[in-house]
Amino acid sequence: MDIMFKSTRGAKELVTASQAVVKGIADDGGLFVPTAMPKIDFELSDITAFSYRELAYRVLRLVLTDYTEEELRGCIDRAYDEKFDTPLIAPLVKAGKYNFLELFHGRTIAFKDMALSILPHLLKTAAKKNGVDEEIVILTATSGDTGKAALEGFADVEGTRIIVFYPEDGVSDVQKAQMVTQKGANTCVAAIKGNFDDAQTAVKKIFTDVKLKAKLKEHGFVFSSANSINIGRLAPQIVYYFYAYTQLVNSGDIKTGDKVNFTVPTGNFGNILAGYYAKQMGLPVNKLVCASNDNKVLYDFITTGSYDIDRKFIVTVSPSMDILISSNLERLLYHLSGSTDETRRMMSELAEKGRYEFNVNDEFAAEYATVGETLDAINELYKETGYVMDTHTAVAYSAYKKYLSESGDKTPNIIVSTASPYKFAKDVLRAIDDKYDGINPFEALEVLCDVNETPVPGPIKDIDKREVIHKTVIDKDEIESFVEKILL
DSSP states (O other): OOOOEEETTOOOOOBOHHHHHHHOSOTTSOOEEESSOOOOOSOGGGSTTOOHHHHHHHHHHHHSTTSOHHHHHHHHHHHSSTTSSSTTSSOEEEETTEEEEEOOOSTTSBTTHHHHTTHHHHHHHHHHHTTOOSEEEEEEEOSSHHHHHHHHHHTTOTTEEEEEEEETTSSOHHHHHHHHTOOOTTEEEEEEESOHHHHHHHHHHHHTOHHHHHHHHHTTEEEEEOSTTSHHHHHHHHHHHHHHHHHHHHTTSSOTTOOEEEEEEOSSSHHHHHHHHHHHHTOOEEEEEEEEOSSOHHHHHHHHSEEEOOSOOOOOSOGGGOOSSOTTHHHHHHHHHOOHHHHHHHHHHHHHHSEEEOOOOTTEEEEEOOHHHHHHHHHHHHHHHOOOOOHHHHHHHHHHHHHHHHHOOOSOEEEEEOBOGGGGHHHHHHHHOGGGTTOOTTHHHHHHHHHHTSOOOGGGTTGGGSOOOOOEEEEGGGHHHHHHHHHO
């Protein structure tokens, strides 16, 4: 079945998967969603022996239907290769009685590598398929991990430029160092005086600025996105939910057909939405547990039906989740309401009033962890098992324990681990032992190496000694003019 894509906000134009990948976001500001959710055409028992690459093809061909087998396999093979430090790509690891899906074995040691390793190849293929001659400008807002993963994926990719905006005081020292030292003639990084929501809102506004897009097109540029608002970024994330399930079957923890839960540390809602898509496609999922940090707008929404961003923005030890406007939630609102009118109404109310009301169905549960609970979770699991979590995974671990205590749900659970603890070594160490309070964030890498009994990952070893290339800092209101200045 050929799958077409439409806007969540009602634009009548239907586009193919490759066209949606190139555009990134619909002209009316909505996000592209499939007109019909494909169902798996394979038996779960048949895929337990599949490599990650083969499984990726079996899943993605059902979603990205206008890519040929040769095109899709080529993109997959170039994405999931030796740049990952394990042939499993996304191993399922047991620590005590808990299962962790480790998604941080790529070049930037965060889960964004799982999709951003393939997106540049999907985009280049899509541009060729659709006769796009203009240079593609990737505009990306990041809360910490997307920026580096996108820069790594698109650096020196012919026919593209990439511009990344990050909150000056809203990422970890290692995350910042990863971005500002990024090489590549086509890369540009700018810090903004503001938070992630400010950057994301400005970038989405640029995508719908008709005059600016026309002006840039005259100069040979078109915009696209590496954020999970791009379906080409979201679709590859569906794969690792299936892969996690097959590993749990292979370990003997479940039998094929048994249901599982996934607990997902959640900010922009893309990662957990990919789990929802996997469920809709036929993966036996019972509950998706949405784990929030102190910025618990999603927890409040799922538990009360009220999405309200009129609250204090809190800078936490899990910065990639420090988000109040979760863009991918718009896709879920469309799927659950079944109405572009309803989705458009809610997005309008959010823009105008800062809130809207909608009751999410019971496929989702929600919990949250404070900074104190996050640090306690790292300490607890390390002392019990020797396993070291990063601060985002610890939010999910803490949230899952709360969910388990309150619900009594005995369904086997997988905690989605989104980053290496080395990306947040300073906070991880002070959680393990308060003697590390105040440790230099880069010295912390070598200390954690001893504590964790594993080497510092190659991508960030000696990162503090690398040349700082990107030094720009701008006000949040200057983002659009900065883009024009860079390109024109």
